[in-house]
Amino acid sequence: MAARKAASPVSLPALVAPEAASSDDLWVFGYGSLMWRPGFEHVERQRAILHGFHRALCILSYNHRGTREKPGLVLGLDRGGACHGIAYRVAAENVAATRAYLTEREQISMVYRERFHPLRLQDGRRVTAIAYTVDRDHVQYSGALSREQQLFHVRQGVGKSGANPDYVLSTHAHLVEMGVHDALLDWMAKELKSTAHG
Numbered sequence: 001m002a003a004r005k006a007a008s009p010v011s012l013p014a015l016v017a018p019e020a021a022s023s024d025d026l027w028v029f030g031y032g033s034l035m036w037r038p039g040f041e042h043v044e045r046q047r048a049i050l051h052g053f054h055r056a057l058c059i060l061s062y063n064h065r066g067t068r069e070k071p072g073l074v075l076g077l078d079r080g081g082a083c084h085g086i087a088y089r090v091a092a093e094n095v096a097a098t099r100a101y102l103t104e105r106e107q108i109s110m111v112y113r114e115r116f117h118p119l120r121l122q123d124g125r126r127v128t129a130i131a132y133t134v135d136r137d138h139v140q141y142s143g144a145l146s147r148e149q150q151l152f153h154v155r156q157g158v159g160k161s162g163a164n165p166d167y168v169l170s171t172h173a174h175l176v177e178m179g180v181h182d183a184l185l186d187w188m189a190k191e192l193k194s195t196a197h198g
Contacts, residue, residue, distance in 0.1 A: 026095045027129035028102065029119055031055050031085035032075035033167060036174045039105065040098045044089035047122040047178060053133055054081035055182065057150050057168075060140045063108050064161040072157020072164035073142065073150055075171065076112065076134030084180045087119055087129055099130075106132050111140045147184065151191055165192045 029050055030038060056078040066072025077083060090098045106112050112132035119129050134141055145153075157164030172189040175182055 025092050026090040026098060027119065027127045028088045028090060029085055029129040029131040030088065031077060031083050032171050035086045036170050038088055040090065040101050041094050042088040043091050046087045047084065048087035048119040049082055049084050050117055050119050050131060051082045053077040053079060053083055055083045057184065058134055058142050059111055060142050061157060061159055061164065062140065063159055065159045065164040065167050066157035067159060070156045071153055072159060073153040074167065077131060078134050084178065087121055087127065109140060111135055111138045147187060151188055154188065168192065
């Protein structure tokens, strides 16, 4: 079996959608913290669905929501299914700054593949957006952990962006607000809340 890639912060050349020009606006797809804390200027926000990938707690967090000694667990887009999230349209003049911000935020260890994917917006439009899918060969890809193993990592995780349970609960609350049912996050939110109030 081939060894997984080390989590080294190397630079990656910009990936440009074939149909996009530098003068075009940019769409960004959020499915986790980008839904409730985008951190960049945008001129439009729409519910959207991405086919071919699903939301999964499948990335060990050594930085934002955990440490190497006590890894947390954060979301990635893994193969199969579909994912409801939020699409943001960034004005052309802010695209370069937004790309730089997203690279700094999301690509600390290069566990994500930054790619352009087709989305269907809630109003029926189809657009192409940046989305961060997980690199299954990366050392931080957690694979198929049981629910209990995932909960263990979430409970213990604290990183530079805060406590891992807060990340999961905020994502879950936003999905509930959108009317999106996620069985794993529904269960995990219930477990985390019962622990907090137990």
